[in-house]
Amino acid sequence: MEWCESMPKVELHAHLNGSIRDSTLLELARDLGEKGVLVFSDFEHVILKSDRSLVEVFKLFDLIHMVTTDHTTITRITREVVEDFAYENVVYIELRTTPKKNKSIGMSKRSYMEAVVEGLKSINSVDVAFMPHDVDSRSSLNSMSIDNTNNVIPRKRIYVRLLLSIDRRETTEDAMETVKLALELKDVGVVGIDLSGNPIVGEWTTFWPALQFAKENGLAITLHCGEVPNPKEIQAMLDFWPQRIGHACFFEGEDWEKLKRLKIPVEICLTSNIRTNSISSLDVHHFVDLYKANHPLVICTDDFGVFSTSVSKEYSLAASAFGLGKKEIFQLARDAIEFIFADDEIKKILKQAFDSFVPNLA
Numbered sequence: 001m002e003w004c005e006s007m008p009k010v011e012l013h014a015h016l017n018g019s020i021r022d023s024t025l026l027e028l029a030r031d032l033g034e035k036g037v038l039v040f041s042d043f044e045h046v047i048l049k050s051d052r053s054l055v056e057v058f059k060l061f062d063l064i065h066m067v068t069t070d071h072t073t074i075t076r077i078t079r080e081v082v083e084d085f086a087y088e089n090v091v092y093i094e095l096r097t098t099p100k101k102n103k104s105i106g107m108s109k110r111s112y113m114e115a116v117v118e119g120l121k122s123i124n125s126v127d128v129a130f131m132p133h134d135v136d137s138r139s140s141l142n143s144m145s146i147d148n149t150n151n152v153i154p155r156k157r158i159y160v161r162l163l164l165s166i167d168r169r170e171t172t173e174d175a176m177e178t179v180k181l182a183l184e185l186k187d188v189g190v191v192g193i194d195l196s197g198n199p200i201v202g203e204w205t206t207f208w209p210a211l212q213f214a215k216e217n218g219l220a221i222t223l224h225c226g227e228v229p230n231p232k233e234i235q236a237m238l239d240f241w242p243q244r245i246g247h248a249c250f251f252e253g254e255d256w257e258k259l260k261r262l263k264i265p266v267e268i269c270l271t272s273n274i275r276t277n278s279i280s281s282l283d284v285h286h287f288v289d290l291y292k293a294n295h296p297l298v299i300c301t302d303d304f305g306v307f308s309t310s311v312s313k314e315y316s317l318a319a320s321a322f323g324l325g326k327k328e329i330f331q332l333a334r335d336a337i338e339f340i341f342a343d344d345e346i347k348k349i350l351k352q353a354f355d356s357f358v359p360n361l362a
């Protein structure tokens with residue numbers, strides 16, 4: 001585990017509000033409890049429950065959103081989440097979030113995203129590079145800074161890119177608004193679109209026009225695909241040929257065949273799949289077959305707050321569950337660079353960072 005923590009890592013499937021620290025969530029809920037907006041003991045009981053079905057997870061998200069969705073809190077959560085990833089040596093993250101509107105507090109999808117960007121700008125405990133032009137030739141991901149007693153201290157650096165999520169509860173117009181916003185926010189590091197939310201809600205045909213528009217305008221697409229059995233939707237999503245998909249828990253023969261033929265990388269979230277009962281146990285997880293087939297894969301957390309995990313824990317879990325050694329784990333982590341949505345220059349920097357870790361493989 002310690003070794004996995006020290007290894008550089010790339011995180012490509014992390015939902016902002018699912019990655020909130022437990023302590024922050026409880027603090028926010030306690031505040032609202034004191035103001036009489038909610039009953040804290042009910043809230044505490046639900047968020048501290050460790051085993052939940054997929055349906056219960058989405059109920060939990062509604063609760064989380066009750067306490068997180070205002071500008072100041074979104075800024076705070078963004079800061080904390082990126083810091084937490086950087087502290088465990090994640091060197092590149094694509095953080096995804098659903099832009100939300102709430103007229104009563106003057107929140108629009110745009111102002112929600114401005115609060116996220118504000119969060120990125122407010123981080124000073126680590127170096128955060130999120131603007132597309134924020135690339136330099138520094139090959140190391142550790143920079144130096146001077147503390148107030150003139151000591152040189154190493155600082156971690158993390159590259160951040162944003163994906164805007166379309167929630168499956170949304171209409172075609174809402175989805176289109178999110179895509180247009182993503183196009184306008186390319187200069188603050190938005191690189192793509194995600195389709196997520198409760199998989200038993202909504203129809204693929206509702207989101208297709210916005211996703212197609214995004215694709216035509218150069219945004220990369222990742223889809224939550226096969227989180228529940230839905231053969232027709234899985235086939236339609238694969239035919240759309242997204243750059244990546246998340247989960248793939250309920251694929252059947254022809255789905256695997258198409259996925260492998262199209263070589264679509266899969267974001268694998270082990271703890272999430274087990275905790276939501278999407279997969280009964282790790283020894284029957286599709287990771288094994290895809291890994292053996294040399295299919296593009298990336299290990300991710302999904303919602304590290306909700307599932308009490310971390311990227312390091314997920315790699316450590318993969319190592320113990322699938323019998324992978326340091327070299328295999330490192331290769332798996334390094335291969336993820338190929339599937340990021342940022343440009344080749346970032347890929348080059350990340351590869352250098354990984355390669356400087358090679359002496360630690362012995």
Ligand code: 6MZ
Binds near residue numbers: 196
């Ligand atoms: C599908 C998920 C998810 O966007 O408010 N989300 N969607 N499957 C999952 N697997 C368990 N985990 C999270 O982050 C929370 C939102 O991300 C989506 C849901 O829409 C959830 O409300 P943001 O930052």
